[in-house]
Amino acid sequence: MSPRDPVVQKFGDLDALSRAAADDFAALARRSVSERGTCSIALSGGSTPRRLFQLLAARGPGALPWEHVDLWWGDERTVPPDHADSNYRMAREALIDPLGLAASHVHRIAGELVDHDAAARAYERQLVAALGAPPVFDLVLLGLGPDGHTASLFPGSPALDETARWVVANPVTSPLVHGTATRITLTAPAINAARQVRFLIAGADKAAALAQVVEGPRDPKRYPAQLIAPSSGRLVWFVDAAAAASLRGAA
Ligand code: 6PG
Numbered sequence: 001m002s003p004r005d006p007v008v009q010k011f012g013d014l015d016a017l018s019r020a021a022a023d024d025f026a027a028l029a030r031r032s033v034s035e036r037g038t039c040s041i042a043l044s045g046g047s048t049p050r051r052l053f054q055l056l057a058a059r060g061p062g063a064l065p066w067e068h069v070d071l072w073w074g075d076e077r078t079v080p081p082d083h084a085d086s087n088y089r090m091a092r093e094a095l096i097d098p099l100g101l102a103a104s105h106v107h108r109i110a111g112e113l114v115d116h117d118a119a120a121r122a123y124e125r126q127l128v129a130a131l132g133a134p135p136v137f138d139l140v141l142l143g144l145g146p147d148g149h150t151a152s153l154f155p156g157s158p159a160l161d162e163t164a165r166w167v168v169a170n171p172v173t174s175p176l177v178h179g180t181a182t183r184i185t186l187t188a189p190a191i192n193a194a195r196q197v198r199f200l201i202a203g204a205d206k207a208a209a210l211a212q213v214v215e216g217p218r219d220p221k222r223y224p225a226q227l228i229a230p231s232s233g234r235l236v237w238f239v240d241a242a243a244a245a246s247l248r249g250a251a
Pocket of ligand 1: 044045046047048049074075076077087142143144145149150151152
């Protein structure tokens with residue numbers, strides 16, 4: 001097993017997975033702050049990370065050096081920040097507000113802007129100003145869609161071919177976005193520049209895609225999560241038993 005092989009950690013259910021992810025998140029944040037004075041984390045959206053956020057909030061503001069942690073997003077839906085589909089809103093309700101985190105450390109994507117490309121370029125400029133080019137996150141959290149997408153890198157979408165940009169407006173056609181929609185997303189090169197990357201994946205509806213992504217033939221156009229291979233960082237998959245059911249050695 002080479003250090004570059006993805007590490008798959010299996011847990012009984014979403015709650016157990018989320019507790020382990022909370023321990024990992026806290027340890028990483030403490031280490032980053034002790035080594036570099038700061039910690040920059042890109043949060044994932046969707047529903048899976050909500051339990052992690054709730055657990056971190058329940059541990060209270062003293063559980064890790066939040067005053068040195070900057071929160072960013074891996075992707076956002078093109079909706080206002082108070083919309084039910086907003087990834088920012090989910091994190092605000094489950095983590096940011098309960099902990100009373102300072103707004104100066106919260107860097108959301110302006111999904112409400114009508115000019116999606118301008119929103120992506122504005123976020124890219126913010127990222128590069130704060131984290132360089134490529135922007136180097138201490139931690140990127142990712143999820144997996146039942147179609148093999150991650151962040152908002154959807155099968156067959158133009159952002160999959162992006163090699164120069166760090167954030168793009170990605171037009172997506174998928175039943176998962178109810179037809180066609182634009183998403184603002186980090187690109188694979190931006191994610192792969194991170195020091196640590198964690199997939200959080202739970203539920204039987206992810207089993208087929210997870211097996212394809214981790215053990216199937218290379219086909220990133222069909223399974224974009226296969227694009228995630230940190231250039232020097234570490235990749236760990238936190239999966240629950242239901243999502244891991246189709247993996248070889250799942251027993
Ligand atoms: C988003 C996410 C997306 C998500 C997967 C899994 O904005 O939807 O960033 O990549 O992680 O779709 O979503 P669930 O956790 O809801 O299954």
